[in-house]
Amino acid sequence: MKILVPIKRVNDYNVKVRPNQSNTDVELNNVKMAINPFCEIAVEEAIRLKESGKATEIVVVTIGDSKHQEQLRTALALGVDRAVHVKTEHNLQPLDVAKALAKVYEKETPELVIMGKVGIDGDHNQTGQMFASLLELPQATFASELKVEGNKIEVTREIDGGLETLSTDLPAVVTTDLRLNEPRYASLPNIMKAKRKPLEEINIDDLGIDVNEKVKLLKVESPPEREEGVKVESVDQLVEKLKNEAKVI
Amino acid sequence: MKILVLGEHNENEIQQATLCVVDAAKKLGGEIDIMLTTNASDKVVNQASKIDSVSKVLHFSNERFQNIVGEDVAECALSISDDYDFFLTSSSTTGKNILPRIAAKLDIQQISEIIEIIDPKTFKKPIYAGSCIATVSTSQKKNALTIRTTSFDKAELGSGSAVVETKNCPNFSSRRTDFVKNELTVSDRPELTAADIIVSGGRGMQNADNFALLDGIAGKLNAAVGASRAAVDSGFAPNDYQVGQTGKSVAPNLYIAVGISGAIQHLAGMKDSKTIVAINKDEEAPIFKVADYGLVGDLFELLPELESKL
Ligand SMILES: Cc1cc2nc3c(=O)[nH]c(=O)nc-3n(C[C@H](O)[C@H](O)[C@H](O)COP(=O)(O)OP(=O)(O)OC[C@H]3O[C@@H](n4cnc5c(N)ncnc54)[C@H](O)[C@@H]3O)c2cc1C
Numbered sequence: 001m002k003i004l005v006p007i008k009r010v011n012d013y014n015v016k017v018r019p020n021q022s023n024t025d026v027e028l029n030n031v032k033m034a035i036n037p038f039c040e041i042a043v044e045e046a047i048r049l050k051e052s053g054k055a056t057e058i059v060v061v062t063i064g065d066s067k068h069q070e071q072l073r074t075a076l077a078l079g080v081d082r083a084v085h086v087k088t089e090h091n092l093q094p095l096d097v098a099k100a101l102a103k104v105y106e107k108e109t110p111e112l113v114i115m116g117k118v119g120i121d122g123d124h125n126q127t128g129q130m131f132a133s134l135l136e137l138p139q140a141t142f143a144s145e146l147k148v149e150g151n152k153i154e155v156t157r158e159i160d161g162g163l164e165t166l167s168t169d170l171p172a173v174v175t176t177d178l179r180l181n182e183p184r185y186a187s188l189p190n191i192m193k194a195k196r197k198p199l200e201e202i203n204i205d206d207l208g209i210d211v212n213e214k215v216k217l218l219k220v221e222s223p224p225e226r227e228e229g230v231k232v233e234s235v236d237q238l239v240e241k242l243k244n245e246a247k248v249i
Numbered sequence: 250m251k252i253l254v255l256g257e258h259n260e261n262e263i264q265q266a267t268l269c270v271v272d273a274a275k276k277l278g279g280e281i282d283i284m285l286t287t288n289a290s291d292k293v294v295n296q297a298s299k300i301d302s303v304s305k306v307l308h309f310s311n312e313r314f315q316n317i318v319g320e321d322v323a324e325c326a327l328s329i330s331d332d333y334d335f336f337l338t339s340s341s342t343t344g345k346n347i348l349p350r351i352a353a354k355l356d357i358q359q360i361s362e363i364i365e366i367i368d369p370k371t372f373k374k375p376i377y378a379g380s381c382i383a384t385v386s387t388s389q390k391k392n393a394l395t396i397r398t399t400s401f402d403k404a405e406l407g408s409g410s411a412v413v414e415t416k417n418c419p420n421f422s423s424r425r426t427d428f429v430k431n432e433l434t435v436s437d438r439p440e441l442t443a444a445d446i447i448v449s450g451g452r453g454m455q456n457a458d459n460f461a462l463l464d465g466i467a468g469k470l471n472a473a474v475g476a477s478r479a480a481v482d483s484g485f486a487p488n489d490y491q492v493g494q495t496g497k498s499v500a501p502n503l504y505i506a507v508g509i510s511g512a513i514q515h516l517a518g519m520k521d522s523k524t525i526v527a528i529n530k531d532e533e534a535p536i537f538k539v540a541d542y543g544l545v546g547d548l549f550e551l552l553p554e555l556e557s558k559l
């Protein structure tokens with residue numbers, strides 16, 4: 001079984017991202033970048049499936065500028081076999097990403113696609129579902145458990161009310177939630193080895209994707225600051241304030 | 250302008266979230282219809298027809314909807330999509346699962362997690378775990394929006410008189426996903442996103458048994474219990490308790506954070522609460538920066554005392 005894992009380059013999750021000086025976008029200059037945490041979980045899951053003998057090949061793909069190759073190399077160092085870089089200088093929106101990924105899917109014909117449920121940058125939570133929809137593939141989003149059995153998968157999903165289990169035929173699209181696994185770190189020897197693993201470059205224009213900014217970013221601001229409150233000295237004082245000052249109990 | 254709201258329910262009741270989505274739809278302006286997929290549940294259809302400002306309830310009834318699979322709901326919405334300019338749902342896990350599937354088929358770039366409608370083309374939404382607010386504008390004829398319910402009021406339930414129309418389900422034969430089972434959290438407490446008061450515990454609670462200390466307080470205040478990611482990852486609380494960027498967004502009147510440090514991803518889901526209380530032994534914990542009332546000390550001493558004084 002071949003697995004395709006689309007990954008996104010985003011800010012390191014520890015960094016608090018701020019608006020730029022002119023409030024036209026966020027300031028990402030000098031911000032540490034990384035693989036989106038949910039995509040790391042997707043990569044890890046694919047590697048575990050290969051280690052358990054269920055998968056034979058893992059291909060990782062990202063769409064973006066040349067800097068995105070850093071994240072592809074990291075994925076290769078983690079144990080992915082091969083990388084595909086779809087090159088574009090545009091900052092694509094989920095629909096266009098999904099269209100470009102669909103083209104890559106058609107070239108690679110994997111049996112399983114594992115991707116993150118959401119990018120921690122734009123908070124879209126769209127690409128996986130759009131990709132599945134364009135290809136009319138079954139989807140199992142927000143996975144906290146994935147079992148592959150023959151040409152079917154069984155996926156436990158984290159939903160608002162608790163957990164839900166679905167089964168789908170392959171090929172299928174799975175998006176990862178936080179508790180699917182705990183990603184490993186790349187070892188130094190593997191980072192060295194990854195430099196020699198295959199990384200294919202494709203121009204987005206060659207995929208016939210017409211990049212279209214259907215939604216424009218007008219402004220980026222900081223949210224209203226909450227005023228820092230007071231420290232109370234005792235439980236009695238807390239209860240008194242909640243009753244008489246805040247009037248919430 | 251015509252708006253289709255994807256209604257959510259539990260076969261018994263319309264979700265509060267749907268009432269908030271209708272409120273958002275009212276702010277867009279235009280005719281509002283609600284689509285419901287049920288296993289012959291007249292009760293929720295009836296209820297939906299009484300939501301203020303709704304013109305029509307479009308009811309797709311099928312035994313498959315006993316347990317809803319996203320692909321089927323998307324097919325139903327697509328079968329009537331020609332009639333609509335806007336497709337709206339809440340940013341619940343159900344809404345997030347389904348709406349992009351509809352949007353992609355209609356070649357729409359969806360806009361997620363809307364917190365403010367400036368006009369029918371311009372919206373505000375949080376990005377980067379709520380550390381920035383983006384204003385975006387769409388040039389599309391048709392639009393698909395998920396609504397962050399905590400930023401909207403609830404449309405009134407009871408005052409409306411919508412027409413109910415029964416729709417034929419599209420042919421589902423191509424679907425290759427099957428429902429296997431679910432394990433829903435059962436609780437007699439209010440639902441997290443609908444509660445007036447929430448008591449949340451973090452890694453500081455140390456284990457699942459200690460969450461009972463929060464239950465005692467929640468019982469007295471008729472509150473819901475929530476948790477940080479660390480508490481859920483460690484198995485102290487079920488996944489659906491998680492509050493934060495990648496869990497639930499909540500904005501109750503009172504949020505009590507106990508043994509939670511206040512990471513940006515946690516704050517993203519609760520910092521719009523009206524009053525925030527933090528109980529933490531570390532007086533430098535970032536949670537105190539957003540707390541109206543901070544109490545520094547050991548939660549194992551403070552929680553029993555608090556329970557006894559409520
Ligand atoms: C992609 C991604 C998504 C995430 N999404 C979320 C999310 O949705 N929600 C979320 O919550 N987190 C999320 N996180 C995790 C987040 O970054 C933090 O790791 C998490 O919120 C920490 O949980 P905590 O505050 O319970 O634990 P800690 O940070 O370990 O804090 C525990 C606190 O308990 C206090 N404490 C300990 N013992 C006591 C005691 N006896 N009495 C009083 N206080 C005590 C300590 O002083 C400390 O402040 C996400 C992270 C990533 C990378």
Ligand SMILES: Nc1ncnc2c1ncn2[C@@H]1O[C@H](COP(=O)(O)O)[C@@H](O)[C@H]1O
Nearest residue numbers: 006007062063115116118119125126127
């Ligand atoms: N530029 C991209 N290149 C490759 N995969 C992407 C890209 N953007 C998003 N994805 C995938 O889609 C998931 C969800 O992203 P989003 O819809 O942006 O929240 C990510 O976790 C990735 O798996």
